[in-house]
Amino acid sequence: MRPARILPALLVSVVLTACAAPQVRPQGSIRKVVVVAGSRVDVLPSGSFRQDMIGESNPRTVIARQTEAVLAERGFEVVATRQSQAPVPLTDEVVSFIQQNKAEAGVVVILDWLDTSGAAVMGRVDVVLRLGVVDPSGQVLWTDTFRSQPVVSIYQAQGDWNSFLRRAVIDAVQVVP
Template identity: 60%
Template sequence: MRVFRPFAVALSLLLTACAAPQVRPPGAIRKVVVVVGSRVDTLPTSTYREDLMGEGNPRTVLVSQTEAVLRERGFEVVGSRISAAPAPSTDEVVRLIDDNKAEAAVVVVLGWIDASAIYSLGRADVVLDTGVVSPTGDLKWRNETHTVSQVSVFQAQADWNSYLRKAVIEAVRAVP
């Protein structure tokens, strides 16, 4: 039975870490909507399947990853919208906040991607603009992140969305 003790300890630590999302501090924004936009129309894709299934659309990666990180951080995501425009308008954001009775909107806009070194180095440069907008349309917080996503060369060849996911995680973790 002693052989399984290290495994049991590691398993309990893993389950404890993954069990519950963080709790937002009292008075902090908790109920949000997510609005994403992109100045990049398509991600560079590596397979026909990604092209055929539309997985090269950066907006779908942005919205799903942003929602996941916010929920992990204790936010309640009550709605989301993928803007057709490169950057969502203030009216569009305020309308989504009102429709969902949210406290604020987390807006993420993909500004630029350089994936020229993805095959050789497993590296991509990503620029994201992240902001928090109040129900009145005021910008409460803004941060532009320039992330150099480093992924394994195998992962870079198999899943080109992985570098964008890493950049979104870094950008959204900074949201207050």
């Protein structure tokens, strides 16, 4: 009788482990990357003391952390992350960062626009992100503009303004080749 009880638990743990494993990048694709975050929006609306204390009112912080997490889930090896002080990081800055960290490419994510006027009422904001992939020689391999209206619960919208930006970054970084 004991094996009959252990088998379902073992099966569930194997299935959960398989579901949680990060994706594996295809052979020959870019794997080792750096992340560079930029923003034309200087400060996100502050929702809590915690956000102010750990720097989450800075959109670059939110973008960098979330991009790194999503890329790691997708099988990329993120070797370093930088928050550019410029609204739009210069190609030279990205190339230098790629070369310093011996990466294959740099993933650049820039917050172009954030309209929070509908957050408290509708639980939705308008977000425009620009994404790009740059190789170590400075050639832009891929670029796209991602427009999003992430929706979160009204309760979360009132307490965590960054949840909108995190949701938009998650959706946008999924399309990076």
